[in-house]
Amino acid sequence: MFPILGREGPDVEKTMSNSAKLLVKLNWVKAGATGTFTLMPPLQRSVDKLCRIIENEMNAVGGLKVTMPSLATAGIWKKSGRYNDMGSELLKLKDRNEANLCLSPTHEETVTSLVQSLSPISYKNLPIKLYQIGPKFRDEMRPKNALLRCREFLMKDLYSFDDNLENSLKTYKDLNKAYENIFNRLNLDFFKVQADTGTMGGSSSHEYHIESPIGEDTLILCKNCGEAFNKELTVDDEYIKNCRKCGENVKIIKSIEIGHTFLLGTKYSETFKANLITKESKKSLIVMGCYGIGVTRLVSACIEVLSSKNQLRLPELITPHQICIIPQREGYKSDITLKQSEDIAINLSQLDNLKDYEVVLDDRLSLSIGQRIKEASNFGYTFGIVVGKSALEENPKYEVIDFKNNEKKLMINEEITNLAKHIKTV
Ligand SMILES: [Zn+2]
Structure with missing residues (x-):
């Protein structure tokens, strides 16, 4: 993917x-x-x-x-x-x-x-x-x-x-x-x-x-x-x-x-x-x-x-893909976080505004989360969703990164869906 x-x-x-x-x-x-x-x-x-x-x-x-x-x-x-x-x-x-x-x-x-x-x-x-x-x-x-x-x-x-x-x-x-x-x-x-x-x-x-x-x-x-x-x-x-x-x-x-x-x-x-x-x-x-x-x-x-020197930026409306999902690296319980990531990708891809391959799952599990966040930031996605340790808690939370404003926030599934719904695409 x-x-x-x-x-x-x-x-x-x-x-x-x-x-x-x-x-x-x-x-x-x-x-x-x-x-x-x-x-x-x-x-x-x-x-x-x-x-x-x-x-x-x-x-x-x-x-x-x-x-x-x-x-x-x-x-x-x-x-x-x-x-x-x-x-x-x-x-x-x-x-x-x-x-x-x-x-x-x-x-x-x-x-x-x-x-x-x-x-x-x-x-x-x-x-x-x-x-x-x-x-x-x-x-x-x-x-x-x-x-x-x-x-x-x-x-x-x-x-x-x-x-x-x-x-x-x-x-x-x-x-x-x-x-x-x-x-x-x-x-x-x-x-x-x-x-x-x-x-x-x-x-x-x-x-x-x-x-x-x-x-x-x-x-x-x-x-x-x-x-x-x-x-x-x-x-x-x-x-x-x-x-x-x-x-x-x-x-x-x-x-x-x-x-x-x-x-x-x-x-x-x-x-x-x-x-x-x-x-x-x-x-x-x-x-x-x-x-x-x-x-x-x-x-x-x-x-x-x-753009800055390393971070490519485009107007949100013409950004190639809006969301990049990053599951944790291969290792302890990574099979669970990968499955969670796939579920999020499938759910978000069913939204009308995101159905045309706007959601990308970075399943290169041999790379650390940090490396993939850096690459995702350079690539210019609008949002990154990190499925890491906090996703394994009883009430799973995911770190959502707003690459354009350089902000991070922990969110539950419903909050992510709500955020994703409002992304403008064409
Ligand atoms: Zn004048």
């Missing part, structure tokens, strides 16, 4: 970010070709949980899930001009017929071609919001910090199609609200800032960030008026000291980007001739937006800001 794959490996190179070190050390990732990683079972569970939260919020604003191919023809990328604009970050390849292809880093070209094939679309059928969660590719010159900057990563990308700018703005607001919901459900302290539209083009753009000294972005924040933007948006050094809006002193922080939203306008619909028929029966260009969250990057960023 114990996920042996989660056992700790040797220490890793010192130049990595703490999250990358922990992911490698705890065997939550295994490196493949440069800048690529296998997500091992615990991390996969976290990622799956995050995907459920994201899907939930995307569906709530009318998002429709699709899966678009990662392989795209060079043709559509040449048409948008980004085949060259993206430079060598675009992963290009040829198939057996010498046809030029690329592995998509984003899907504006593909999705706009798709909508074009359905157009002209009646205004009555808009807005359309298509999203997917799938792999993206970027030929990074210097992949680093494991999943924070790599060449193949998991993204949620949503593309919106509206009949005019006003409605596109409404969609933009709805999606930004959905993003805030996602980050709030993870209990993250995040910053929403104005951002550069970069190679994406379009008229307006916001990014979501969390503060971290290893972050590659710099944010300029004004406490006085709320002005907040990415430093790459300004070339004027003055604005790095005083707010460009109100003149007050600004705060500057290093951050990791966790989400990005763009109002694209008609840039892609014009190139790919994606049209609609308006109320007045006129042909008009569809107005677009696009919305990304780097899923594997977000999980890594959470680990980066929540």
Whole structure:
């Protein structure tokens, strides 16, 4: 029952970010070709949980899930001009017929071609919001910090199609609200800032960030008026000291980007001739937006800001397994405590919120309780339940460890069930 794959490996190179070190050390990732990683079972569970939260919020604003191919023809990328604009970050390849292809880093070209094939679309059928969660590719010159900057990563990308700018703005607001919901459900302290539209083009753009000294972005924040933007948006050094809006002193922080939203306008619909028929029966260009969250990057960023040197921490909602049960070491009456542990595991696993393998029994009885508590703490379970000597008393008591708050308490069975019932899962 114990996920042996989660056992700790040797220490890793010192130049990595703490999250990358922990992911490698705890065997939550295994490196493949440069800048690529296998997500091992615990991390996969976290990622799956995050995907459920994201899907939930995307569906709530009318998002429709699709899966678009990662392989795209060079043709559509040449048409948008980004085949060259993206430079060598675009992963290009040829198939057996010498046809030029690329592995998509984003899907504006593909999705706009798709909508074009359905157009002209009646205004009555808009807005359309298509999203997917799938792999993206970027030929990074210097992949680093494991999943924070790599060449193949998991993204949620949503593309919106509206009949005019006003409605596109409404969609933009709805999606930004959905993003805030996602980050709030993870209990993250995040910053929403104005951002550069970069190679994406379009008229307006916001990014979501969390503060971290290893972050590659710099944010300029004004406490006085709320002005907040990415430093790459300004070339004027003055604005790095005083707010460009109100003149007050600004705060500057290093951050990791966790989400990005763009109002694209008609840039892609014009190139790919994606049209609609308006109320007045006129042909008009569809107005677009696009919305990304780097899923594997977000999980890594959470680990980066929540963990200590040895103890990996994630938001409770996306913790891989919630409870670890630790029976006493092989020896005096250990058969009894093992049986008690199995009973607790079975009981707790019948709770609705814990039935999906949220309860783990660490039955490596050759290891001391102390060793296994330490490993469980490093692994980041929400609770540990130690079935030791006090479990052998007439009224059995178990030591419940709250790993996130570093608290211990003796509890009887009913108290444990009551505590477990209130753990939030997704
Ligand atoms: Zn200000």
